[in-house]
Amino acid sequence: MTEDSGRHGRGRPNEGPKAAARNRAALVAAAREVFAERGLEVPLSAIAKRAGVGQAVLYRHFSDRTAAVAAVLEENVRQIEQAAEDERATFAGMLGVLTWHLTDSAAFIGLLHAERAGSRSGIRSQTLGLSERVERALRQHLPPEHRLSAGDDLTLAIAMVSAAVTSPTREERELRALAAWRLLDVEVGPVRAFDG
Known part of the structure; x- marks a missing residue:
């Protein structure tokens, strides 16, 4: 040798x-x-x-599993925050990025339902903080007159759409998410990952 x-x-x-x-x-x-x-x-x-x-x-x-889930969640949230910092960002565009993450990441869907996370998951407090970061990023581009600008309407709409994303394929999850936004009468930009 x-x-x-x-x-x-x-x-x-x-x-x-x-x-x-x-x-x-x-x-x-x-x-x-x-x-x-x-x-x-x-x-x-x-x-x-x-x-x-x-x-x-x-x-x-x-x-452990919690650390792996947390790493995926952190990347999802970081990409949404980066999209919010883009000077060309619009609220509809931000919803397109959010929808991409909803349809692409099962861990991210769980994040948006953090209040349901039990102590078994070990990440409840972390997911609540990440969920708040997502909402802050979206609110940067939410026009004051938008239908989701009142109270907790944005939070509720995101929870409703994420709850609709329950399908085995990515394509079906995207169709369901877009249908949910449409039923809420909310315009969504192109569903895409933020690529900087």
Whole structure:
């Protein structure tokens, strides 16, 4: 055996922080996909497998299911906040970004129903804070005369739409979300991820 096994294909050179960041990003993306397909109670091994890493790598980044869910939620909320900071953002456009997250992430739907999260989930207080951040981002672009500007109307509308997003495929979830917004007589911009 040679000293430099990386040159002979027997090992990979240690890439340190670059590999750690890449692995974390792959794990968060895999968690989002697996949670959307199979629900939040999916075995963590399914996330590691989807990300193409071993379980030890998964546990280096996420000590348990709660940490994996929290990472997905944080990314969802961060993207909505980034969309709100875009000077071209409109309320309808923000609802399009929100709807994309609703249809793409089962964990995000759970966030918007944080009041139902029991102590078993271990993330109730965290989800309440994240939910408030989503609402703050949306309110930055909510015109004062909009039908959802009074009281808790925005919060209730988001909860109603997220409750309607209960379908096994992403396409069906998007159709249901758009139908719910339409029934509420609320204009929604293109359903898309915010890409900066």
